[in-house]
Amino acid sequence: MEKSLDVFISYEHESKSIADNIVSVLEQHKVRCWYAPRDVIGDYATSIVEAIERCRIFVIVLNERSSNSPHCLNEVEQAFKANINQEAITIIPFKVDNKDLSKAMDYYVKRQHWIDACSRTLDVAIFDLKEKIIKILGIAEKKEVVRERIDNKYDSASDFEKTRLNNQQKVLKKFDIDIYNRLIEGKKNVSVLDVGSGDGSLIVDRFGHCEAVDTIIGIETNVENVIFANDNYSNEKINFFALDLTSSDFEIKLKKIMNAHNIENFDIIHCSMIFLHIRNNYHLLKKLRKFLSNEGCIYIKDIDDGLNFAYPDINHDFERVYEICRNNVISGYRYSGREIATNLILSGFKNIEILKNGYNTINMSFEDKQSFFDIYFSFIKDDLRIQCERYPDDEYYRKEYAWLCDIYEDLERKFMNHDFVFNLGLMSFIGFKN
Numbered sequence: 078m079e080k081s082l083d084v085f086i087s088y089e090h091e092s093k094s095i096a097d098n099i100v101s102v103l104e105q106h107k108v109r110c111w112y113a114p115r116d117v118i119g120d121y122a123t124s125i126v127e128a129i130e131r132c133r134i135f136v137i138v139l140n141e142r143s144s145n146s147p148h149c150l151n152e153v154e155q156a157f158k159a160n161i162n163q164e165a166i167t168i169i170p171f172k173v174d175n176k177d178l179s180k181a182m183d184y185y186v187k188r189q190h191w192i193d194a195c196s197r198t199l200d201v202a203i204f205d206l207k208e209k210i211i212k213i214l215g216i217a218e219k220k221e222v223v224r225e226r227i228d229n230k231y232d233s234a235s236d237f238e239k240t241r242l243n244n245q246q247k248v249l250k251k252f253d254i255d256i257y258n259r260l261i262e263g264k265k266n267v268s269v270l271d272v273g274s275g276d277g278s279l280i281v282d283r284f285g286h287c288e289a290v291d292t293i294i295g296i297e298t299n300v301e302n303v304i305f306a307n308d309n310y311s312n313e314k315i316n317f318f319a320l321d322l323t324s325s326d327f328e329i330k331l332k333k334i335m336n337a338h339n340i341e342n343f344d345i346i347h348c349s350m351i352f353l354h355i356r357n358n359y360h361l362l363k364k365l366r367k368f369l370s371n372e373g374c375i376y377i378k379d380i381d382d383g384l385n386f387a388y389p390d391i392n393h394d395f396e397r398v399y400e401i402c403r404n405n406v407i408s409g410y411r412y413s414g415r416e417i418a419t420n421l422i423l424s425g426f427k428n429i430e431i432l433k434n435g436y437n438t439i440n441m442s443f444e445d446k447q448s449f450f451d452i453y454f455s456f457i458k459d460d461l462r463i464q465c466e467r468y469p470d471d472e473y474y475r476k477e478y479a480w481l482c483d484i485y486e487d488l489e490r491k492f493m494n495h496d497f498v499f500n501l502g503l504m505s506f507i508g509f510k511n
């Protein structure tokens with residue numbers, strides 16, 4: 078059978094988020110993955126057997142449950158047999174707990190070289206897995222320049238990104254300050270959890286000096302950001318912690334932080350521009366809801382480029398820019414906004430409102446309009462530059478980067494024209510626990 082796939086991922090359904098993370102990282106590195114249910118076509122069993130035959134590497138997310146799961150055992154047996162038949166499938170066990178394996182699973186995997194994901198963070202283990210896989214597939218050299226980024230994380234600690242986010246906050250303050258005021262109106266002793274807090278400046282700017290706010294906990298996966306935030310803003314009421322929202326022990330770790338700060342629950346969970354970088358919003362929302370007080374609410378700011386428009390856009394240049402953004406994985410998922418209200422409903426939130434549904438240049442001052450242009454368009458250019466460095470052979474990124482550099486000034490002039498209107502699909506939502 079032709080090896081038209083690179084990696085088959087076998088997992089027990091409770092480990093789906095781990096499998097999602099693995100696939101997300103591998104696919105960012107152009108590794109062709111197959112995993113159920115996403116890739117099942119037609120009959121389930123036939124589809125699985127064929128996929129295993131077509132893959133070069135078989136990854137099993139190994140824990141007590143998968144080790145006893147008849148499905149996973151069938152799959153690993155299939156890969157094992159293929160290997161005996163010299164069809165050369167490399168089996169890589171990716172061990173995510175410390176429990177003993179079932180005898181059957183032990184039989185299939187004991188001679189294989191394991192990746193240990195128990196004694197270190199999931200991100201690091203997935204990084205190792207990815208390195209191993211691209212080596213086996215012989216694409217290591219081509220991908221040498223790839224900078225690591227997991228799930229949809231990006232280098233938010235770079236000076237460029239910090240400056241951009243800072244400008245963004247200033248411009249967006251006009252968009253959302255009334256909402257922040259509404260969130261704390263008439264309240265006292267408010268505790269806030271800021272999810273994906275970046276360098277901390279946004280939450281500190283909006284809530285740092287509010288008397289009504291007693292506690293702010295920021296959680297953020299990028300350690301450099303956390304250090305920066307603590308160095309610059311931490312005090313008896315504000316603290317930042319390194320924590321990955323997508324990690325399997327997220328809830329346990331957050332609970333520990335809360336215990337250490339005598340926080341029973343949060344009155345406000347604040348999520349600004351984070352959901353577009355997260356794959357499983359629904360699961361995350363369900364988890365976050367548990368940490369809210371009974372009267373508590375979640376505030377979400379996110380993006381939906383489907384709501385963007387630029388007028389006039391005679392040559393469709395602005396449209397082409399959104400298209401680039403959509404095609405570029407590091408810009409996040411650009412239709413994230415439209416999913417949020419539904420995911421809030423599904424995860425048990427009540428009294429959900431879409432507070433804002435787009436932000437536009439009408440009546441903006443010259444300075445704000447300039448900043449608006451910079452924050453949206455400069456990041457697309459920079460993301461393209463990064464992708465060109467990562468994938469020097471990629472014709473698409475090269476072509477679009479050259480085009481954008483070429484036309485950038487022209488775009489800016491059009492944007493700054495007094496009769497030009499740009500609407501950005503920036504959305505914001507509120508949902509209450511009860």
Ligand SMILES: C[S@@+](CC[C@H](N)C(=O)[O-])C[C@H]1O[C@@H](n2cnc3c(N)ncnc32)[C@H](O)[C@@H]1O
Binds near residue numbers: 231276296297
């Ligand atoms: C676009 S920035 C937004 C920062 C800030 N909330 C704001 O609106 O200015 C997204 C932030 O989420 C962080 N992030 C992404 N994935 C994360 C994850 N799985 N767990 C925690 N933080 C994450 C990134 O490192 C980054 O700092």
